Amino acid sequence: MRAEKQILTKEYLTRLNASPFFIVVGYTGLKVAHLTEFRSRLRKAGAEVHIVKNSIFAIAAKEAGVTDMNGSVAGQIAVVTGQKDISVAAKAVKNFGAEFDKLKVKFGYLNNKRLADTEIMTLADLPSIEVLRSRLLGVLNAPATKLVVLLNTPGSQLARVIKAKADKGE
Numbered sequence: 001m002r003a004e005k006q007i008l009t010k011e012y013l014t015r016l017n018a019s020p021f022f023i024v025v026g027y028t029g030l031k032v033a034h035l036t037e038f039r040s041r042l043r044k045a046g047a048e049v050h051i052v053k054n055s056i057f058a059i060a061a062k063e064a065g066v067t068d069m070n071g072s073v074a075g076q077i078a079v080v081t082g083q084k085d086i087s088v089a090a091k092a093v094k095n096f097g098a099e100f101d102k103l104k105v106k107f108g109y110l111n112n113k114r115l116a117d118t119e120i121m122t123l124a125d126l127p128s129i130e131v132l133r134s135r136l137l138g139v140l141n142a143p144a145t146k147l148v149v150l151l152n153t154p155g156s157q158l159a160r161v162i163k164a165k166a167d168k169g170e
Contacts, residue, residue, distance in 0.1 A: 005056060012052060012060040019081035021110045023093060023120055027051070028076045029102035035078075038096050038103070047082030047089035066109060077106065086110055090124035 016022060027035065035049075042049050052060075054073045061073075082089045090108075097103040105117040115123070126132075 008053075008056050009059050009063070012050075012056060013063050015050070015081055016060055016064040016066075016079075019083065021082065021086040021089070021108060023080040023086075023090065023108035024057075024073070024106045025049075025078050025080065025093060025097075026075050026104040026106055027078050027102065030100060034100055034102075041092045041096055042080060042082070042089060045082070045088045045092040046084030047080050047092065049078050049080045051076070051078045065112065066114075073106075085129045087123045087126045088128055090120050094121055094124035 030038075035051075039049055054075075054077060057077065057079060058073050080089055080093060086108075093103070093105060097105065105120050107117060108115040108120045110123075127135075
C-alpha cells in the first residue's frame with residue numbers, strides 16, 4: 001500500500017476508534033451544495049461526515065475490529081461519526097434523506113454491534129437523551145410528589161376546620 005493510503009487508513013482508523021458509533025450512507029447523485037448542507041446539519045447534531053474510498057474504509061474498519069461488512073461497502077460511501085448521541089445523528093441523517101432521496105443509509109455500528117438501516121431509522125425516531133432523562137425523572141418524581149400531597153392533606157384539612165370554627169366563634 002502506498003504511503004498516502006497508509007496515512008489515510010491510520011487517520012480513518014483513529015476516527016473510527018474515537019467514535020462510539022458510525023453510520024455508512026450512500027450519497028450517489030448528491031451535489032456538493034447538498035453535501036455542504038448535510039455537513040452543517042450533522043455539525044449541529046454533534047457529528048461529522050467524511051467521504052471515504054471503499055478500500056480505505058474496509059481496511060480501517062477491519063483494523064478497528066469490524067469484521068462482518070458482508071460486502072456492504074460498495075458504490076460511493078460517506079461515513080457519519082460523532083461523539084454524542086447516535087439518535088441525534090441518525091435523526092439528522094433521516095431528515096436529510098427524506099428531503100434529498102439520493103442519500104441512502106446502508107448500515108451502521110453502535111458499540112461494536114452492527115445495525116441494519118431499519119434499526120438506524122428506529123434510533124432516529126427516539127427522542128434525544130435529554131428528553132428521555134427528563135421523562136424518567138418525571139416518572140420517578142411523581143410518586144414522591146403524590147406522597148407529600150397525601151401526607152399534607154389531613155393536616156391542611158384539620159387547619160381549615162379549626163380556622164372555620166375560630167371564625168364562627170368570633
